[in-house]
Amino acid sequence: AQSVAQPEDQVNVAEGNPLTVKCTYSVSGNPYLFWYVQYPNRGLQFLLKYITGDNLVKGSYGFEAEFNKSQTSFHLKKPSALVSDSALYFCAVRRSGNTGKLIFGQGTTLQVKP
Amino acid sequence: DGGITQSPKYLFRKEGQNVTLSCEQNLNHDAMYWYRQDPGQGLRLIYYSQIVNDFQKGDIAEGYSVSREKKESFPLTVTSAQKNPTAFYLCASSISRGRDTQYFGPGTRLTVL
Numbered sequence: 001a002q003s004v005a006q007p008e009d010q011v012n013v014a015e016g017n018p019l020t021v022k023c024t025y026s027v028s029g030n031p032y033l034f035w036y037v038q039y040p041n042r043g044l045q046f047l048l049k050y051i052t053g054d055n056l057v058k059g060s061y062g063f064e065a066e067f068n069k070s071q072t073s074f075h076l077k078k079p080s081a082l083v084s085d086s087a088l089y090f091c092a093v094r095r096s097g098n099t100g101k102l103i104f105g106q107g108t109t110l111q112v113k114p
Numbered sequence: 115d116g117g118i119t120q121s122p123k124y125l126f127r128k129e130g131q132n133v134t135l136s137c138e139q140n141l142n143h144d145a146m147y148w149y150r151q152d153p154g155q156g157l158r159l160i161y162y163s164q165i166v167n168d169f170q171k172g173d174i175a176e177g178y179s180v181s182r183e184k185k186e187s188f189p190l191t192v193t194s195a196q197k198n199p200t201a202f203y204l205c206a207s208s209i210s211r212g213r214d215t216q217y218f219g220p221g222t223r224l225t226v227l
Contacts, residue, residue, distance in 0.1 A: 099164070100162070106156045107154075
């Protein structure tokens with residue numbers, strides 16, 4: 001079955017420290033992976049995606065993600081967290097086939113404390 | 115959120131009433147999607163459309179209907195058959211199906227009174 005798992009409901013970090021939000025996936029074929037961020041009562045904003053190529057993907061607002069095929073993971077990272085990074089983060093994988101449909105994880109709330 | 119508008123932002127409905135949520139995009143995207151978001155459940159796909167005059171059911175289509183008469187518009191109707199319609203509804207679009215990134219609108223929060 002195709003699925004995405006975000007094992008942590010919430011991640012707490014201090015401002016200035018590095019952050020990691022975890023994502024693992026299960027999909028047949030080559031995965032297309034995405035990270036989105038959502039602020040309260042807003043739509044999702046696209047951060048970055050992995051389609052092919054370099055395993056380290058750089059995205060918006062200083063975020064990056066590392067694709068690890070052997071561990072079927074796509075963890076989101078940032079070297080130095082900001083209070084303004086506090087939000088809900090979603091990992092998503094495109095389903096097999098050519099429909100463009102995405103499977104979303106449950107979401108991880110990131111809390112950055114000053 | 116730029117390029118995709120959803121209206122209204124907040125919507126209240128009495129039980130037994132149908133209600134239509136608007137989604138418009140000016141990005142010239144072929145594909146459009148409707149998702150439902152409930153706390154702790156991520157996003158679930160309701161309907162999607164890859165081209166004008168064509169649409170397919172997603173994972174939770176029961177109690178919902180859509181139309182795609184114009185490329186830029188993909189309205190969602192929540193019917194009285196939807197048992198638990200209170201949720202946050204998100205519309206998205208992408209250039210085409212496949213590997214393209216989906217971009218999201220600001221969402222509509224529907225509350226059934």
